[in-house]
Amino acid sequence: MGAQPEELFMLSLEKLEQQNVYIPESDAEEVEADLVVIGGGPAGLTAGIYGARAGLNTVIIERDALGGQVASTPTVENFPGLTQIGGKALVDLMVTHALEYVNIFPGEEVMKIDPGEPIVVSTNRRHFKAKTVLLATGAAHRHLNVPGENSLSGHGVSYCTTCDGPLFKGKKVIMAGGGDSAVTEALHLKNIGVDVTIVHRKDKLRAQEHLIKNLEVSGIPVIYDTEIEQIKGRGKVEEVKLRNNRTNKKNTIKVEGVFIAIGYTPSVELAREIGVELTDDGYIKHDSRHRTNIKGIYSAGDVEGGYKQIVTAAGHGSEAALAIFEDLVNPYWKKEG
Ligand code: NDP
Numbered sequence: 001m002g003a004q005p006e007e008l009f010m011l012s013l014e015k016l017e018q019q020n021v022y023i024p025e026s027d028a029e030e031v032e033a034d035l036v037v038i039g040g041g042p043a044g045l046t047a048g049i050y051g052a053r054a055g056l057n058t059v060i061i062e063r064d065a066l067g068g069q070v071a072s073t074p075t076v077e078n079f080p081g082l083t084q085i086g087g088k089a090l091v092d093l094m095v096t097h098a099l100e101y102v103n104i105f106p107g108e109e110v111m112k113i114d115p116g117e118p119i120v121v122s123t124n125r126r127h128f129k130a131k132t133v134l135l136a137t138g139a140a141h142r143h144l145n146v147p148g149e150n151s152l153s154g155h156g157v158s159y160c161t162t163c164d165g166p167l168f169k170g171k172k173v174i175m176a177g178g179g180d181s182a183v184t185e186a187l188h189l190k191n192i193g194v195d196v197t198i199v200h201r202k203d204k205l206r207a208q209e210h211l212i213k214n215l216e217v218s219g220i221p222v223i224y225d226t227e228i229e230q231i232k233g234r235g236k237v238e239e240v241k242l243r244n245n246r247t248n249k250k251n252t253i254k255v256e257g258v259f260i261a262i263g264y265t266p267s268v269e270l271a272r273e274i275g276v277e278l279t280d281d282g283y284i285k286h287d288s289r290h291r292t293n294i295k296g297i298y299s300a301g302d303v304e305g306g307y308k309q310i311v312t313a314a315g316h317g318s319e320a321a322l323a324i325f326e327d328l329v330n331p332y333w334k335k336e337g
Contacts, residue, residue, distance in 0.1 A: 135299045
């Protein structure tokens, strides 16, 4: 159930092939590995494939949905070789591929990392004894932090158009944000019949030019220079209070949904706890080989900042896994020591 992309499943069903792709449960209390990858998004899954293919005993731990942000991206149109594919379908392909090589521990949260030899990674289920750890923990949705946002989350406030968009078919909603995510997701909402208006705090969108063109073609209105001050409603979203930050004029509009796509906050709690150095923006500081300041701990993907693209995350995941392989064969810390 859900272990394979629908397209692949249908093809194999036509051929009456045996179905054997699944993520096996493990009841092991202790697992030894050369490389423990924390995070099962494109960076982590790619690192898993590369690590295992280089001969490292590699495992991947993921606390939420495999695929990270991609799993909730409506359509991906810039992954080379796949003109257009649903985010979830792409994730299923990646997971199926990774499972050929690595053990994946889904739904398992890392509670603690103890650096040393070995590095001990403790989850809510077991301990992993690792030679190296790759932090591919990604980045989480940023919040507006306005009254009503938390209390109405799941009751009209949403961060995921693929998950919740269909509930708003024929209804009026706003989309907060002015970047690629806000525009892509607004286009998706419009496509499925939602009456969407973008609300952006600046006078210009910062999305890619071709996305802005699509926006114009779709006739999605944009309210510029405007901030959301409050989301109101009894039990569900009914209206939003807006303020024009140039004129200071306030107004209230009736909507049934508020989608928020205003960027990400890197997931660096574990990194911070063990003393991994961060950049001024709060991302993991790393060198060109994805090493952090702590021996044996590496990073890859959105948690490092930079362009948050599936291909860049996957690329950095492969780089990190290859660097880890080389470091384990020829440890830089021994050369330095
Ligand atoms: P971005 O950081 O690019 O944009 C965030 C947007 O939200 C900005 O317009 C910002 O406004 C606005 N914003 C931030 N905080 C607030 C706030 N508190 N209140 C109101 N507005 C706020 O994030 P995205 O998620 O759009 O994109 C992240 C990365 O993912 C980018 O690298 C992007 O290119 C990539 N991406 C690519 C896609 C594609 O290629 N199809 C699809 C989706 C994402 P301001 O401009 O004023 O700072």
